[in-house]
Amino acid sequence: xxxxxxxxxxxxxxxxxxxxxxxxxxxxxxEAKEGDVLRVSITVDKEQTAERKKKxxxxxxxxxx
Amino acid sequence: MADMLARLVxxxxxxxxxxxxxxxxxxxxxxxxxxVSSSLNNPPADNTAxxxxxxxxxxxxxxxxxxxxxxxxxxxxxxxxxxxxGEKPAVSGTLKVYFIDVGQADAIxxxxxxxxxxxxxxxxxxxxxxxxxYLKQQGVKRLDHVIGTHPHEDHIGGxxxxxxxxxxxxxxxxxxxxxxxxxxxxxxxxKNKGLRVTQAKAGVKLDVGPGVExxxxxxxxxxxxxxxxxxxxxxxxxxxTSFLFTGDAEAESESEMLRAGYDLKADVxxxxxxxxxxxxxxxxxxxxxxxxxxxxxxxxxxxxxxHSETLAKLAAAGVQVxxxxxxxxxxxxxxxxxxxxxxxxxxxxxxxxxxxxxxGSISVALPASASSGDVKxxxxxxxxxxxxxxxxxSKKVDISGWRLVSETGNQSxxxxxxxxxxxxxxxxxxxxxxxxxxxxxxxxxxxxIWNNDGDPGVLYDAQGxxxxxxx
Numbered sequence: 001x002x003x004x005x006x007x008x009x010x011x012x013x014x015x016x017x018x019x020x021x022x023x024x025x026x027x028x029x030x031e032a033k034e035g036d037v038l039r040v041s042i043t044v045d046k047e048q049t050a051e052r053k054k055k056x057x058x059x060x061x062x063x064x065x
Numbered sequence: 066m067a068d069m070l071a072r073l074v075x076x077x078x079x080x081x082x083x084x085x086x087x088x089x090x091x092x093x094x095x096x097x098x099x100x101v102s103s104s105l106n107n108p109p110a111d112n113t114a115x116x117x118x119x120x121x122x123x124x125x126x127x128x129x130x131x132x133x134x135x136x137x138x139x140x141x142x143x144x145x146x147x148x149x150x151g152e153k154p155a156v157s158g159t160l161k162v163y164f165i166d167v168g169q170a171d172a173i174x175x176x177x178x179x180x181x182x183x184x185x186x187x188x189x190x191x192x193x194x195x196x197x198x199y200l201k202q203q204g205v206k207r208l209d210h211v212i213g214t215h216p217h218e219d220h221i222g223g224x225x226x227x228x229x230x231x232x233x234x235x236x237x238x239x240x241x242x243x244x245x246x247x248x249x250x251x252x253x254x255x256k257n258k259g260l261r262v263t264q265a266k267a268g269v270k271l272d273v274g275p276g277v278e279x280x281x282x283x284x285x286x287x288x289x290x291x292x293x294x295x296x297x298x299x300x301x302x303x304x305x306t307s308f309l310f311t312g313d314a315e316a317e318s319e320s321e322m323l324r325a326g327y328d329l330k331a332d333v334x335x336x337x338x339x340x341x342x343x344x345x346x347x348x349x350x351x352x353x354x355x356x357x358x359x360x361x362x363x364x365x366x367x368x369x370x371x372h373s374e375t376l377a378k379l380a381a382a383g384v385q386v387x388x389x390x391x392x393x394x395x396x397x398x399x400x401x402x403x404x405x406x407x408x409x410x411x412x413x414x415x416x417x418x419x420x421x422x423x424x425g426s427i428s429v430a431l432p433a434s435a436s437s438g439d440v441k442x443x444x445x446x447x448x449x450x451x452x453x454x455x456x457x458x459s460k461k462v463d464i465s466g467w468r469l470v471s472e473t474g475n476q477s478x479x480x481x482x483x484x485x486x487x488x489x490x491x492x493x494x495x496x497x498x499x500x501x502x503x504x505x506x507x508x509x510x511x512x513x514i515w516n517n518d519g520d521p522g523v524l525y526d527a528q529g530x531x532x533x534x535x536x
Contacts (some may be wrong), residue, residue: 008368
């Protein structure tokens with residue numbers, strides 16, 4: 001369970017299994033408040049991944065002897 | 066698992082990736098640590114300080130030497146005239162306050178001359194056994210009063226373990242709920258011990274034995290937007306010496322304490338909210354008029370605590386500052402007449418390069434670099450709620466992440482990223498019900514910010530350096 005313990009400036013402090021970690025507040029919905037329980041779903045962006053890979057590999061090709 | 070983590074890292078957008086990296090790193094650490102919540106186990110029986118390898122926010126924590134006599138600093142506190150003339154019970158014995166180094170959190174032990182003990186907050190979740198061991202080292206067998214200032218994890222985290230580990234008299238909490246497991250654990254620890262909770266609110270007196278007065282001066286109301294303002298604030302008076310423990314009380318609660326007319330004057334101030342700019346308003350600081358301030362804060366914390374404007378205010382008021390991030394556990398002793406610290410006061414500008422602390426001199430934060438120094442608040446229309454900021458220099462200045470602060474109300478506006486004032490250009494920041502955005506005009510809020518009876522405006526750059534102040 002992920003719960004917003006508090007906000008510290010631009011950081012949200014999230015409680016997860018009784019411990020905490022920081023998440024930029026900008027990633028949370030605007031209405032999120034202290035004490036709100038969060039539901040997180042993470043998906044892989046295949047398109048952007050491929051794009052990034054291409055970009056970095058281009059840069060590597062340029063630099064590697 | 067590794068495969069899952071690798072896939073998790075490949076996500077959209079740079080900001081999300083950063084955040085998810087944090088999340089993934091956290092999950093990884095949890096897995097590496099076997100997801101064991103040691104705070105729920107019984108603390109070890111030995112009395113040595115424990116080293117803990119905790120997650121994310123905290124690194125290693127070890128309670129520093131309880132008393133470093135070679136660094137002892139003795140300062141006589143002036144007797145308050147009123148107190149001299151008033152009749153006082155005979156003062157005997159010492160009162161000791163231990164600001165335990167629990168990183169970016171609060172945990173304070175107060176040993177009273179009567180032999181009673183008060184524990185104010187218990188550090189983070191992972192600090193439970195550290196706090197318990199430290200208390201045992203100090204000979205604590207019973208906690209007569211346990212105060213959880215407010216339900217945030219960095220204050221009540223270790224209290225459940227402390228309550229399980231000692232005989233406990235009374236428990237005081239503000240009557241405000243929180244949905245975290247941490248808060249539930251605290252309530253269950255209280256329940257399992259067959260204890261009840263005394264509501265912490267202004268006016269509640271603690272029966273701490275003869276010679277010492279202990280009274281809560283906040284919270285004075287309820288329904289705050291932020292849990293911090295529910296903080297129980299404890300005023301302690303022993304002989305002619307006094308202490309104020311503010312939890313995370315912010316500007317709103319501070320102004321309520323002032324309005325309620327409590328005697329807030331104290332020799333030692335536990336600075337509110339780890340030195341955040343959300344607390345320690347000028348009016349409050351003036352009412353407390355501390356000689357010494359203690360900031361309970363973690364080294365290199367992610368929130369920039371203590372904020373430089375708070376340190377600047379304390380320096381300007383001539384207050385000697387002690388910090389757990391620089392000095393470890395801080396022990397203060399009062400014999401009812403004088404106050405002794407086990408450490409020397411910290412240098413004022415810890416972050417400033419080349420600042421020598423050897424002579425103990427106090428320097429106030431100076432305006433930032435030349436380019437940002439060209440940006441000034443040139444006018445504040447208090448009634449119309451319009452602040453005008455001008456770039457008087459010959460180069461454009463990026464003020465992303467800068468902050469505009471209304472000093473009286475201690476409200477703060479952060480300039481969004483990409484805010485640039487061209488050379489010679491002006492920018493307005495408007496607030497109030499009729500606030501409207503426009504070219505070179507940013508809306509702070511629809512609320513009214515500026516106090517028409519006078520309210521200085523202060524501009525800080527992204528590093529928290531004071532750039533301009535307008536009065």
